[in-house]
Amino acid sequence: MKKKGDQMKNEVKTIYEKKNKVLDVQKDELKTTISDINTKLSFLNQLMKSDEATAMQTGKKVIIALKDRINELPKTEPNDNGYIKFLINKQQLAAFQQFDIGNVTQVMAADCLALKGEESVIQGQKIVAKIIKTKEYEIHANQMKATWTEPTGETNITQVQQDDKRDYFVKVECTSPGVCKLDVSADGEPIKQSPLMIKVEKEGLVNTIEIHKYVTDVVKCEDDSLLVSCATNDMLKYKQSGEYIGKVTLPQGVKVNRMYKMKNGNIAFSDCSTNTPVRICNMNGQVIKKIGEGVLGTPSCIHVDETSNVLYADCWSSSCVYIFDMNNGKTIKTIGSTGKKEGQISDVIDVTLTNQGHLLVLEYGNNRLQLFDNEGRFIKVLVEAGDENGNVSYPEAVVVDEDDNIIISSQHKLQLFSSDGTFIKRIDKPEDGIHNPKGLSIISYHPRRLAVANAGDNTVKIFNY
Structure with a gap:
């Protein structure tokens, strides 16, 4: 034990001396730098007391040299926290095979x-x-x-x-x-x-999934598969590779339009039929709740705020957005009033929330996206009508990604906007065949990936953006 103790003392001494050498070098560098700076400052003071013209001409050069020297100050932060660690060799002590009590090492x-x-x-x-x-x-x-x-x-x-x-x-x-x-x-x-x-x-189109039915929406499931609605009582399930893997069948007469996949696995959906409430079903196709019964005409879209446990919905050609309590299904309030002026609403086609909880309202007839606060007060028009990039024409859906960027599907294109409505880029290319795109779903953040229900050719298209 004495022999091992002496060995550890020597190891500590070696580490200590090594650290001291580094500190001595840093001290010398710092002393040299301070001396050099003091010399330049002294010279500058002498210039200031001399002839004004000489001081003006020479002083500028000295000041520049002084700034450069200060910027070249040596690194004085220690390269480590100075810890020297003692590691006990418990295994060998317990075995009593050797009197090896441990070793000293420097923590890196x-x-x-x-x-x-x-x-x-x-x-x-x-x-x-x-x-x-x-x-x-x-x-x-x-x-x-x-x-x-x-x-x-x-x-x-x-x-x-x-x-x-x-x-x-x-x-x-x-x-x-x-x-x-x-x-x-x-x-x-x-x-x-x-x-x-x-x-x-690469950015752009990743995959096209042939559905062979009129598609209305697409959402991502917990297992990364995609659930596709087709205005029927079946929700079709596909892998992102395009392989069909099953379906969720609802009661006869149901026509699933837009969907929202909830964290508990259930699905809230709107129905294409007239005078139908928003329904919530499980993955077995069992309807477990109805919301907005007797209030909504033909709900066109929905969005669920699971934090506040409220549901946003609107009716086709409606002039307001309904907010419902998810617990009892009753109306909390409505947002908006009829009209085409800023802050008024007409022909709502989709709604969603920003990451700050503000409400985005997409209007099909007015060809615009408006922003309201969480109390329903109008803030601004973010995107307006037009066929060129940066504008929307007959929009269908809006989603917000983790960076608070906004994506809108409209007639023949998919567009990316910043949170303040500034146009960033068009996601698709003309040759990708986007026509009459309906629902959108963010299916990945790393990489950034988007799925769109493309009704024009009955497909789901997946894009990296």
Whole structure:
């Protein structure tokens, strides 16, 4: 034990001396820099006391040199938190085979961190990779280095940032399809799960699923399959690859129009038939609740706020949006009044909520998208009528993604807008065959992926955007 103790003392002494040498070098560098700055400041003071013209001409150069020198200050942050860790060899102590009481080691920052991020994105989509602490350790951003390698081989140094919770992350963006690589190191050593390999997919049409029936809507299920409505009492189920895997059959006479897939697995849906309430069914096709009975004429669309347990619905050609209590099915209030002026509503075709809880109202007749607050007060018109990009013509559906971007299907195109209504891009191309698109569904965020019920050719089309 004495022999092992002496060995550990020597190891601690070696680590201590190594740290002291690093600190001595940093002290010397800092002293040299301070001396150099003081010399320049002294010279500048002498200039200010001399001839005004001379001071004007020479002082500017000295100030620039002084700023450059300050910017070149040496790194004085320690490369680690100074911990020296003692690891007890419990297994060997318990066995009494050797008098090996443990060993001394220096804790490295890289051993206490792990890289976590998405494995797939769309070109141009921002990637946020988190740096997770797997052990308690004091570390600074300047101890870490992130390198981002594009599929083309181009390499960029990326800054490690810190969020409001003092957690570290790296934000990058890849514009070329292929496989990108993110390397993160701490004190020159790669952290756990580094490098992170990320597949960057192309934008555009990914797959077309032939339905062979008039399609009205599409939603994603918990198993990532797609549920498709066709104005019948059957909801058809497909894999995203296009393989048919089953259906949900409702009672005869039901004509499913628009759907909302709830987190508990149930489905709220509107009916194409006249004077029908919104219904909620389970995946066995059993109707378990009716909402808006005797109030709604022919409901055209629905949206459920599961946080507040309320349902938004409207009737075809209605001039208001109804808000119902999901518990008792009764009307809480209505939003909007008849008309074509800003803040008035006519021919509502779809509604949804922003990530802030504000209401988006899409009007088929008025060819526009309006924004209301959560109390129903008009805020602004976000998108207006027109055939060119940035406008909508006979719109059918609206959805909001995790970045609060807005996607609208209208007559012959799919368009992406920012949360304030600024046009970003057209998602489809003319040759993709978008015609009379109905319901939309965000089916993935990494990569950003969208499904659209394309009634023009009875298909469901899937796009990366």
